[in-house]
Amino acid sequence: MDSYQFVPLGETGFRCTVVSTEKGVSRHIELAVDDVTTDAEPRLTGDEEFIANDALRENLLNYGVNEHGARKTEDDEQRKAFAKASERNAKVALQLAEFMHYGSYRARRGWCSCCFVETTHREVDGPFSPSVYLCSGCGAATTPCFAANCRYMARRHHFSVGLAAFCSEHRHEIRSFERANERYADLDAIDDLRTFDAPNLALATKAVLYAGVGAAVLGPAVFFMAPAIGGALGASGLIGPALSGAAASSHGLAVLGGGSLAAGGFGMAGGTAVVTASGAALGGSLSAVAATAYLEDDDSFAIEKLRDGVGSPVLVASGFLTQKRDGWHDWERIVTVRYADNPVYRVHWGAKELAAFAVLAGGMGGKVAASVGLRAFAMQAWKKGANLIPPLGAALIAYEVATNPWLLARNRTKQTAAVLADLLARVESAPFILIGHSLGARMMLATAEILATKPGPALVEDVHLLGAAVGVGGDWKDLDSSVRGTVFNYHSTRDEVLGRIYRTAELGKRAVGQVGFGTSFQNIVDVDVSESVAKHSAYHDFVELRARR
Numbered sequence: 288m289d290s291y292q293f294v295p296l297g298e299t300g301f302r303c304t305v306v307s308t309e310k311g312v313s314r315h316i317e318l319a320v321d322d323v324t325t326d327a328e329p330r331l332t333g334d335e336e337f338i339a340n341d342a343l344r345e346n347l348l349n350y351g352v353n354e355h356g357a358r359k360t361e362d363d364e365q366r367k368a369f370a371k372a373s374e375r376n377a378k379v380a381l382q383l384a385e386f387m388h389y390g391s392y393r394a395r396r397g398w399c400s401c402c403f404v405e406t407t408h409r410e411v412d413g414p415f416s417p418s419v420y421l422c423s424g425c426g427a428a429t430t431p432c433f434a435a436n437c438r439y440m441a442r443r444h445h446f447s448v449g450l451a452a453f454c455s456e457h458r459h460e461i462r463s464f465e466r467a468n469e470r471y472a473d474l475d476a477i478d479d480l481r482t483f484d485a486p487n488l489a490l491a492t493k494a495v496l497y498a499g500v501g502a503a504v505l506g507p508a509v510f511f512m513a514p515a516i517g518g519a520l521g522a523s524g525l526i527g528p529a530l531s532g533a534a535a536s537s538h539g540l541a542v543l544g545g546g547s548l549a550a551g552g553f554g555m556a557g558g559t560a561v562v563t564a565s566g567a568a569l570g571g572s573l574s575a576v577a578a579t580a581y582l583e584d585d586d587s588f589a590i591e592k593l594r595d596g597v598g599s600p601v602l603v604a605s606g607f608l609t610q611k612r613d614g615w616h617d618w619e620r621i622v623t624v625r626y627a628d629n630p631v632y633r634v635h636w637g638a639k640e641l642a643a644f645a646v647l648a649g650g651m652g653g654k655v656a657a658s659v660g661l662r663a664f665a666m667q668a669w670k671k672g673a674n675l676i677p678p679l680g681a682a683l684i685a686y687e688v689a690t691n692p693w694l695l696a697r698n699r700t701k702q703t704a705a706v707l708a709d710l711l712a713r714v715e716s717a718p719f720i721l722i723g724h725s726l727g728a729r730m731m732l733a734t735a736e737i738l739a740t741k742p743g744p745a746l747v748e749d750v751h752l753l754g755a756a757v758g759v760g761g762d763w764k765d766l767d768s769s770v771r772g773t774v775f776n777y778h779s780t781r782d783e784v785l786g787r788i789y790r791t792a793e794l795g796k797r798a799v800g801q802v803g804f805g806t807s808f809q810n811i812v813d814v815d816v817s818e819s820v821a822k823h824s825a826y827h828d829f830v831e832l833r834a835r836r
Contacts, residue, residue: 291350293351301354304306307384316384318347342383346377354370386413397431400460407423418430434453434488437463459489461575461576464485465569472716581703588703593618593632595630598628600719601629601722602632602720603631604636605723606726620827709732726756735774744771750769775832
């Protein structure tokens with residue numbers, strides 16, 4: 288009899304088992320974790336073929352993590368989310384075991400829509416429609432793409448009996464399998480980021496797929512991300528320290544395709560996690576999937592060349608008070624004085640979110656008491672987020688208050704940073720100089736931190752942050768190591784936008800753009816410009832960018 292089981296081990300551990308029986312022969316896999324708060328490896332016993340399958344192993348781990356979370360949380364909504372994800376993971380693991388029990392009889396080569404690698408796929412010798420293959424790379428269930436003459440493999444969901452399945456190219460989850468790892472000589476060589484090698488044939492099936500758990504995420508990505516993330520993304524920090532080592536050691540990011548939601552199927556929020564979880568993902572196929580999801584969601588994203596030049600490319604990004612202007616706008620003086628000969632590019636991003644927050648900020652008029660709704664949201668976020676794992680709680684809150692302008696703008700900075708970091712990691716003309724103002728500074732800071740996770744020489748020369756909408760008290764180790772030179776933080780105590788609006792939105796937390804980082808990291812330098820900068824929009828006119836020490 289096919290079955291799955293979860294057994295708690297004390298307060299912090301668990302054991303989960305999957306058993307598959309075919310023609311009187313039973314095979315099983317058992318995974319045990321003694322303490323989810325440590326980096327210890329999970330113990331695996333049972334059928335060797337089952338243990339060797341990455342997708343089966345990851346789903347079993349996710350089953351355990353989500354079931355553990357469902358039993359530990361005191362929040363009813365989170366319990367339901369974890370329980371649903373737990374059941375989904377268990378069923379996927381059980382079906383993978385069933386597929387393997389049937390054995391295979393023939394193979395074909397093709398790009399996998401789960402791990403985004405060209406691999407051998409072995410067809411399962413069983414009565415399945417559509418046919419089932421198992422990827423020799425990630426172990427996930429696949430099936431030939433239904434598109435005419437397509438040689439690639441689609442994800443084969445456990446519920447998709449009789450449904451048309453299309454590969455990631457024909458679902459427009461990735462622009463091109465073969466070009467997913469491409470690199471560029473310089474920023475000018477980046478082609479149109481919104482062109483695809485194949486037509487989108489999945490549009491007609493989306494309404495059907497949405498009804499099935501584990502399908503490509505079509506609703507708010509933050510909601511689906513939270514319960515599905517489980518152990519496979521533990522290393523990203525999205526579920527706190529729990530299982531960080533165990534999840535990271537379980538063959539990493541590539542197996543996400545066989546996990547609770549297939550890579551590329553969980554939208555931009557999950558895609559950001561993929562990019563930021565490991566520097567090895569930067570410039571690769573998984574981050575290309577995240578970038579595709581982001582570009583579909585933010586049609587304002589673009590990299591505009593402002594000037595030719597020689598030397599390290601300079602990239603600038605504006606915040607919510609200056610996001611609408613094209614060309615140089617107010618960047619020309621401050622950039623040219625410091626970098627007269629360098630090529631300069633402007634990153635356009637998050638137009639909808641930045642504009643919405645600008646309206647909110649303008650309505651607040653610099654008065655803390657004027658934003659009752661924002662304060663109420665912040666208190667709600669704090670209370671709910673503190674119940675279990677703050678980042679996970681925050682993801683659910685994002686779904687509940689998805690129209691909150693501050694939250695949307697803040698989330699957009701991290702998403703943009705993940706995509707920008709991926710693009711810069713593909714360009715040969717590093718290092719880069721990153722300059723940002725307000726939320727643009729927050730985005731550039733996040734970009735530098737993500738690039739710091741990529742092995743090899745630092746890809747950033749210097750960072751200049753103007754009135755950065757970033758909270759004090761963070762762990763700035765990655766930021767410090769991200770640069771070959773210096774991170775300059777220009778802050779002003781007279782910046783009322785950061786002193787009032789930002790502080791209200793962040794429950795009283797002060798911004799580094801107002802009071803400085805106050806850190807001992809040698810590569811991070813605070814520059815007090817309070818005497819010359821009297822308001823949030825004055826940095827461009829009165830600040831002189833520093834040279835590295």
